[in-house]
Amino acid sequence: MAKILIVHGAGMNMRGKVQTEIFGKMTLPEYDEKIRGYAKELDLDIEIFHSNIEGEVVNKFYAANDSGVDAAIFNPAGFSRGYPALTAAISQSKFPTIEVHISNPVRRGPISDTAQVSLGIVAGFGVAGYYLALRGLKDMLAAK
Helix, strand or coil, X not given: CCXXXXXXXXXXXXXXXXXXXXXXXXXXXXXXXXXXXXXXXXCCEEEEEECCCHHHHHHHHHHHHHCCCCEEEEEEECCCCCCHHHHHHHHHCCCCEEEEECCCHHHCCCCCCHHHHCCEEEECCCCHHHHHHHHHHHHHHHHC
């Protein structure tokens, strides 16, 4: 069974509390519950991690690299621009990373820095974007 790390970036703990006109009313625990359901449906082993601290997220990617994680899904949220250490950590990981955005961030400004080092991007599909990313990674890993 493939192991996939799900990383929620800075500010994801505020989902459902602020900017609901952009991101909707779903809270981070509700996202996590939905993502766990998707993983169960797809027969994937996931670990979900959230931090508002860049260094903790960087350390999580490096630890995942050393612990046999097969792939990652990353919602950078507030870490979208100006975090070179995070971009480096993703680019140095031996596993593929898919970036997920609940909304379409391009409508609000430039694409995230971490998108440049991610295998792909899923944006604008709400929480279902995590399902799309999980499904794509499962198919990609099975084809190896």
